[in-house]
Amino acid sequence: KAGVTQTPRYLIKTRGQQVTLSCSPISGHRSVSWYQQTPGQGLQFLFEYFSETQRNKGNFPGRFSGRQFSNSRSEMNVSTLELGDSALYLCASSLDRGDSPYEQYFGPGTRLTVT
Amino acid sequence: AQSVTQLGSHVSVSEGALVLLRCNYSSSVPPYLFWYVQYPNQGLQLLLKYTTGATLVKGINGFEAEFKKSETSFHLTKPSAHMSDAAEYFCAVSGPYGQNFVFGPGTRLSVLP
Numbered sequence: 001k002a003g004v005t006q007t008p009r010y011l012i013k014t015r016g017q018q019v020t021l022s023c024s025p026i027s028g029h030r031s032v033s034w035y036q037q038t039p040g041q042g043l044q045f046l047f048e049y050f051s052e053t054q055r056n057k058g059n060f061p062g063r064f065s066g067r068q069f070s071n072s073r074s075e076m077n078v079s080t081l082e083l084g085d086s087a088l089y090l091c092a093s094s095l096d097r098g099d100s101p102y103e104q105y106f107g108p109g110t111r112l113t114v115t
Numbered sequence: 116a117q118s119v120t121q122l123g124s125h126v127s128v129s130e131g132a133l134v135l136l137r138c139n140y141s142s143s144v145p146p147y148l149f150w151y152v153q154y155p156n157q158g159l160q161l162l163l164k165y166t167t168g169a170t171l172v173k174g175i176n177g178f179e180a181e182f183k184k185s186e187t188s189f190h191l192t193k194p195s196a197h198m199s200d201a202a203e204y205f206c207a208v209s210g211p212y213g214q215n216f217v218f219g220p221g222t223r224l225s226v227l228p
Contacts, residue, residue: 004158033216043205043218090158104216106151106158 002027004093004107012113018079021110025072025093031055032074033104034066037088046089049074078112086114117142117208119219127225134193136222138180138206141187148189149207150180153221159205165189166211176200201226 005024013019025032033056034046045058049068066076072093078085088111092104122137140146147166151159163174170182180191189206203223209216 035218042220045216092159103149103161103164104159106160108156108158111156 006091006107006110010111017081020077023074023091029093031094033092034076035090081114083114117215117217119206119208121219121222125223128196129227131195134196136191136204138189140208144210147209150191151205153203196226198226
């Protein structure tokens, strides 16, 4: 079974631009979560989607948004990029939040650099 | 709400020595606890998890962890370190069914020859 895939793997953008990152979960997984990883802040939860609905949201500004499609693939968008948005963005999928135990399977991440 | 602390942002051990990575958690509900490993330029891989039942949990690559409720701890151990264990390790906590999934700050493990 294929793992979680994220595209692109690397991205360089300029301040003020916007960016869209994509995540394809493991087949059959319905929940997708996004995390931002930086050296200073560590792993921070962005949001979680389940059945095309945002089910949980972290403490990030509205410039960060996401969506999930009917095939469970998810995208996250960051508008008006700032230098501080430079980070590794990780996507994780799981079967179903109601399925105990809750295990998240992570993709390799997208490394975003804002210049 | 849940939170996680990991004592020591960087731990160095000699090859063949015991690995001990510390994790303490705070949770207002019975916690689910996880250890993940991250190799350079890769995502996170689940090492082991505790949900209910046996408090000593065995994971992949020879790692194990013990849930101690009285100490609110979930320390990760491995009897003999290998060079390939060099990576960053994250402890995480969630409530039952995955609500409020929170990662600790991570501990970078170096293995010296």
